[in-house]
Amino acid sequence: xxxxxxxxxxxxxxxxxxxxxxxxxxxxxxxxxxxxxxxxxxxxxxxxxxxxxxxxxxxxxxxxxxxxxxxxxxxxxxxxxxxxxxxxxxxxxxxxxxxxxxxxxxxxxxxxxxxxxxxxxxxxxxxxxxxxxxxxxxxxxxxxxxxxxxxxxxxxxxxxxxxxxxxxxxxxxxxxxxxxxxxxxxxxxxxxxxxxxxxxxxxxxxxxxxxxxxxxxxxxxxxxxxxxxxxxxxxxxxxxxxxxxxxxxxxxxxxxxxxxxxxxxxxxxxxxxxxxxxxxxxxxxxxxxxxxxxxxxxxxxxxxxxxxxxxxxxxxxxxxxxxxxxxxxxxxxxxxxxxxxxxxxxxxxxxxxxxxxxxxxxxxxxxxxxxxxxxxxxxxxxxxxxx
Ligand SMILES: [Zn+2]
Numbered sequence: 535x536x537x538x539x540x541x542x543x544x545x546x547x548x549x550x551x552x553x554x555x556x557x558x559x560x561x562x563x564x565x566x567x568x569x570x571x572x573x574x575x576x577x578x579x580x581x582x583x584x585x586x587x588x589x590x591x592x593x594x595x596x597x598x599x600x601x602x603x604x605x606x607x608x609x610x611x612x613x614x615x616x617x618x619x620x621x622x623x624x625x626x627x628x629x630x631x632x633x634x635x636x637x638x639x640x641x642x643x644x645x646x647x648x649x650x651x652x653x654x655x656x657x658x659x660x661x662x663x664x665x666x667x668x669x670x671x672x673x674x675x676x677x678x679x680x681x682x683x684x685x686x687x688x689x690x691x692x693x694x695x696x697x698x699x700x701x702x703x704x705x706x707x708x709x710x711x712x713x714x715x716x717x718x719x720x721x722x723x724x725x726x727x728x729x730x731x732x733x734x735x736x737x738x739x740x741x742x743x744x745x746x747x748x749x750x751x752x753x754x755x756x757x758x759x760x761x762x763x764x765x766x767x768x769x770x771x772x773x774x775x776x777x778x779x780x781x782x783x784x785x786x787x788x789x790x791x792x793x794x795x796x797x798x799x800x801x802x803x804x805x806x807x808x809x810x811x812x813x814x815x816x817x818x819x820x821x822x823x824x825x826x827x828x829x830x831x832x833x834x835x836x837x838x839x840x841x842x843x844x845x846x847x848x849x850x851x852x853x854x855x856x857x858x859x860x861x862x863x864x865x866x867x868x869x870x871x872x873x874x875x876x877x878x879x880x881x882x883x884x885x886x887x888x889x890x891x892x893x894x895x896x897x898x899x900x901x902x903x904x905x906x907x908x909x910x911x912x913x914x915x916x917x918x919x920x921x
Pocket of ligand 1 (some may be wrong): 596825826827828830831852853855856
């Protein structure tokens with residue numbers, strides 16, 4: 535008997551794609567799950583093979599991504615987000631972060647490395663682009679257009695104020711000149727889309743006016759941009775992965791002190807993420823909303839107020855099943871007006887259900903009691919549809 539390792543089990547069995555394989559067809563129409571490296575990678579049966587995929591982020595995202603390929607046997611669409619923007623701020627001289635321990639490493643090396651670790655396409659290690667820092671934004675354009683590859687997405691980790699009335703035109707002009715597909719990541723404490731009233735409309739404008747735009751590390755804004763012609767999008771598996779925080783700030787959780795964290799649950803009828811703790815309170819004296827997804831199988835949505843791993847896995851799975859169904863519903867409508875109208879009507883129907891659900895569970899219509907429709911959902915339900 536030979537002691538040689540079985541070649542089928544060696545990491546080299548992971549198939550890699552070189553830089554000539556274009557990113558666009560691999561990503562088109564997909565909503566990816568933005569995963570964190572903290573837990574050991576595992577299969578996500580809730581993810582749709584044809585319309586889903588994974589973005590791996592966090593410390594050692596490349597090693598975790600490789601594990602997901604080699605150990606879990608994941609063969610779907612995969613991106614590696616090294617999240618340079620969490621520690622590095624883009625400057626006019628250096629918009630991309632070079633890997634810290636590799637003095638002579640270039641952006642090209644960083645992109646090649648992601649591909650060697652099993653990524654389907656590569657993301658530039660762009661630093662955080664602060665409010666109104668035009669020089670940093672233009673530096674991204676300059677450096678991005680020097681990249682001679684078909685497989686690269688230029689990541690644009692921008693402060694949410696870039697979507698304000700004063701800045702949106704410049705952002706659109708720069709994005710239109712970048713000749714690679716782009717991946718926007720929005721920065722703001724809490725929900726970036728609630729930063730100013732016109733942000734949901736301006737985000738749509740960016741995605742409608744510029745080709746091959748994607749929005750990563752977000753929440754249901756992923757579906758809004760998909761309905762409006764995005765290349766692809768990514769929804770965070772937990773709330774810290776549904777937006778990003780500038781390198782010099784700490785995440786504000788709206789909660790004092792540490793203590794256990796509980797899952798956020800996507801409400802299928804109301805189309806919002808709600809903390810398990812408040813769901814348990816809201817449904818304390820009423821029948822909880824039930825869910826028909828494969829994970830819940832008719833069970834109530836008040837059952838996630840626990841901090842153990844199994845509850846977290848179930849909540850993740852419920853969330854993924856829920857939005858994946860919406861993604862596949864959306865794909866069944868023709869791109870353009872038909873798809874946009876379907877999305878607007880879906881959001882409007884959800885907004886209309888809040889009062890009913892609050893009455894059903896005996897919560898008055900006063901502010902701060904019961905369920906409150908998020909401002910972006912209301913915007914998606916009412917903004918006009920452009921052909
Ligand atoms: Zn469910």
